[in-house]
Amino acid sequence: xxxxxxxxxxxxxxxxxxxxxxxxxxxxxxxxxxxxxxxxxxxxxxxxxxxxxxxxxxxxxxxxxxxxxxxxxxx
Amino acid sequence: xxxxxxxxxxxxxxxxxxxxxxxxxxxxxxxxxxxxxxxxxxxxxxxxxxxxxxxxxxxxxxxxxxxxxxxxxxxxxxxxxxxxxxxxxxxxxxxxxxxxxxxxxxxxxxxxxxxxxxxxxxxxxxxxxxxxxxxxxxxxxxxxxxxxxxxxxxxxxxxxxxxxxxxxxxxxxxxxxxxxxxxxxxxxxxxxxxxxxxxxxxxxxxxxxxxxxxxxxxxxxxxxxxxxxxxxxxxxxxxxxxxxxxxxxxxxxxxxxxxxxxxxxxxxxxxxxxxxxxxxxxxxxxxxxxxxxxxxxxxxxxxxxxxxxxxxxxxxxxxxxxxxxxxxxxxxxxxxxxxxxxxxxxxxxxxxxxxxxxxxxxxxxxxxxxxxxxxxxxxxxxxxxxxxxxxxxxxxxxxxx
Numbered sequence: 001x002x003x004x005x006x007x008x009x010x011x012x013x014x015x016x017x018x019x020x021x022x023x024x025x026x027x028x029x030x031x032x033x034x035x036x037x038x039x040x041x042x043x044x045x046x047x048x049x050x051x052x053x054x055x056x057x058x059x060x061x062x063x064x065x066x067x068x069x070x071x072x073x074x075x
Numbered sequence: 076x077x078x079x080x081x082x083x084x085x086x087x088x089x090x091x092x093x094x095x096x097x098x099x100x101x102x103x104x105x106x107x108x109x110x111x112x113x114x115x116x117x118x119x120x121x122x123x124x125x126x127x128x129x130x131x132x133x134x135x136x137x138x139x140x141x142x143x144x145x146x147x148x149x150x151x152x153x154x155x156x157x158x159x160x161x162x163x164x165x166x167x168x169x170x171x172x173x174x175x176x177x178x179x180x181x182x183x184x185x186x187x188x189x190x191x192x193x194x195x196x197x198x199x200x201x202x203x204x205x206x207x208x209x210x211x212x213x214x215x216x217x218x219x220x221x222x223x224x225x226x227x228x229x230x231x232x233x234x235x236x237x238x239x240x241x242x243x244x245x246x247x248x249x250x251x252x253x254x255x256x257x258x259x260x261x262x263x264x265x266x267x268x269x270x271x272x273x274x275x276x277x278x279x280x281x282x283x284x285x286x287x288x289x290x291x292x293x294x295x296x297x298x299x300x301x302x303x304x305x306x307x308x309x310x311x312x313x314x315x316x317x318x319x320x321x322x323x324x325x326x327x328x329x330x331x332x333x334x335x336x337x338x339x340x341x342x343x344x345x346x347x348x349x350x351x352x353x354x355x356x357x358x359x360x361x362x363x364x365x366x367x368x369x370x371x372x373x374x375x376x377x378x379x380x381x382x383x384x385x386x387x388x389x390x391x392x393x394x395x396x397x398x399x400x401x402x403x404x405x406x407x408x409x410x411x412x413x414x415x416x417x418x419x420x421x422x423x424x425x426x427x428x429x430x431x432x433x434x435x436x437x438x439x440x441x442x443x444x445x446x447x448x449x450x451x452x453x454x455x456x457x458x459x460x461x462x463x464x465x466x467x468x469x470x471x472x473x474x475x476x
Contacts, residue, residue: 023295025240030297037437038355038379038387039347041292041302046433046454046472049121049145053468054429057125057460059397059422060363060371062286062341063304 114163115151116475120144127420127464132180132261134320134328135406135418139464143173161205171195181318182262195222199229210237224257224277235290246290254282258317260330280313302345310337321416322407331417333402339365355379355387363397369422371397377433385438391456393429420462431456437474450474 026034033039043051055061127139149167156162172194179191199218206212211234218229230253235246257277286308294300312335319331343361350356359375377391400422402415409416433454442448452472459465 023242023293026242026294026297028241031294033298033349034294034300036349036355038357038381038389038435039300039349041300041345041347044452044472045117045119045147045149046452046470048119048147049123049143049470050429050454050456050468052145053123053125053143053458053466054395057421057458057464057466058371058395058427059367059369059400060339060341060361060365060373060395062306062308062339062363063288063343063361 109155109157111152111154111164113150114153114476117147117149117151118473119147119149119470121468121470123466123468125458125464125466127460127462129420129423129462129464130176130180131316131319131331131417131419131421132178133183134322135420137180138176140176141173143171145169145171159207161207163203163205165199165201165203167199167201169195169197171197178318181259193223195220197221203233210239210241211235224259225254226279227252227254229253242294244290244292246288246292248288248290250284250286250288252284254284254312255279256282256313256316258313260317261320261328263328264330282310282312282314284308284310298349300347304341304343304345306339306341308339308341310339311335315417316419319417319419321409321418323409323411323413323416324407325411326407327411329416331419332415333417334367334415337365337367339363353381355381365400367422368401369397369399371395379435386436387434389433389435389454391429391431391433394426395429396426397424399424420464423462425461427458427460429456429458447475448473449476 121144123141123143123145125139125141128137129135130137130139147167147169149165152164152166154162172192174192176191178193197218197220199216201214201216203212203214214233216229216231216233218227218231220227220229229250231248231250233246233248235244237244257279259277286306289305290302292300292302314335314337315331315333317330321329321331323329341361341363343359345357345359347358348356355378357375357377357379359373361371361373363369363371363373373393373395375391375393377389379387379389381387400417402413402417403422404413404416404418405423406418409418431454433452435450435452436442437450440446442451450472451474453470454472455467455469457465457467
């Protein structure tokens with residue numbers, strides 16, 4: 001079951017790669033908005049504790065910049 | 076005549092501005108300080124409080140009241156080498172101080188035992204080398220975490236490469252955590268051979284986590300960028316917690332038992348879009364599945380509204396839904412014949428809502444006119460879970476440059 005999902009995930013990844021290849025080229029001087037601090041692709045430092053408690057209080061973790069192991073969260 | 080003069084002045088200014096865009100001399104492009112300089116310091120403080128009535132320490136019933144005060148400092152240094160590669164060194168230190176009403180119930184008769192509160196320390200170091208010519212970056216990191224009943228050591232490497240036009244980037248990261256769990260049993264399950272007092276050394280068992288992450292980012296146009304993420308994570312070792320009680324349907328009590336391996340596949344997509352001139356929409360979707368039977372979906376949506384170019388307010392909402400693992404049953408529902416069992420509601424079926432807002436100010440002249448104090452950010456969130464569990468978190472980030 002997990003292996004089957006892995007195959008689906010990789011297939012989705014390849015389809016996305018294909019779709020992204022049709023994107024327009026953006027020159028460096030056109031990246032004013034993309035370089036804005038709010039446009040950062042990823043979690044910000046202030047979200048670190050939020051991601052910790054979510055990974056402890058929920059069964060799922062990963063891909064959001066949070067940890068996939070380490071630290072107990074035992075309580 | 077006046078119009079002609081204005082046109083001529085305009086043309087002159089355009090010509091002048093076009094000269095202002097000329098390429099700087101080669102020296103000014105290539106000169107970069109080779110001295111190690113302090114690039115950035117961040118302080119992040121968070122206060123977290125939770126409450127619920129499904130503690131796994133007391134078998135899926137009982138208080139989950141917990142408070143945690145976390146403080147993290149990270150210091151970033153940078154320098155360039157002879158080949159103009161940028162080296163960034165980050166030192167991070169974190170301390171969590173928490174009190175937990177449920178941990179106190181490892182001994183059911185205790186009211187304020189040693190396990191009612193603890194301190195967690197978690198230092199880490201990382202080194203990143205960025206090569207602008209080759210558009211590559213390579214990094215390594217090491218981390219540790221220590222609390223009374225748990226120790227963790229982490230090691231990781233990362234690599235990324237950008238396309239020629241810097242519009243695409245592929246990344247790979249491998250991470251390993253080598254942990255030790257102290258085998259602290261609920262007090263009534265201790266026999267003379269495994270009995271320890273509160274401050275004795277307990278036997279330990281290993282729990283190792285290995286993960287590999289693949290990322291692909293793409294700039295779609297001048298306002299939209301995407302990030303695709305895939306993790307493959309595998310855990311092996313002692314994955315249950317010995318002081319989690321499980322009450323069977325015949326009213327006998329056992330220590331939680333879970334399989335010794337777990338394989339996880341989270342897959343995610345981020346999309347950030349600049350709407351107009353004042354609104355940034357950040358979105359994130361994650362699908363997760365593991366071989367314990369847990370499937371989950373999470374959707375995050377955050378809208379940063381720029382009141383001025385340097386002040387923004389960001390309301391956010393996150394929806395999360397998960398199915399239960401195959402080994403979960405509530406209080407007094409497991410059969411004595413079950414091989415694996417848990418009454419940990421973090422692994423039960425539920426959905427949750429997380430709602431809040433952030434406020435960020437980063438003026439170019441610095442906070443209070445101090446050019447080194449570059450940013451202040453405050454964020455509050457309220458979390459509500461369908462298992463009658465709720466929590467609140469407030470965080471503060473101060474950045475100095």
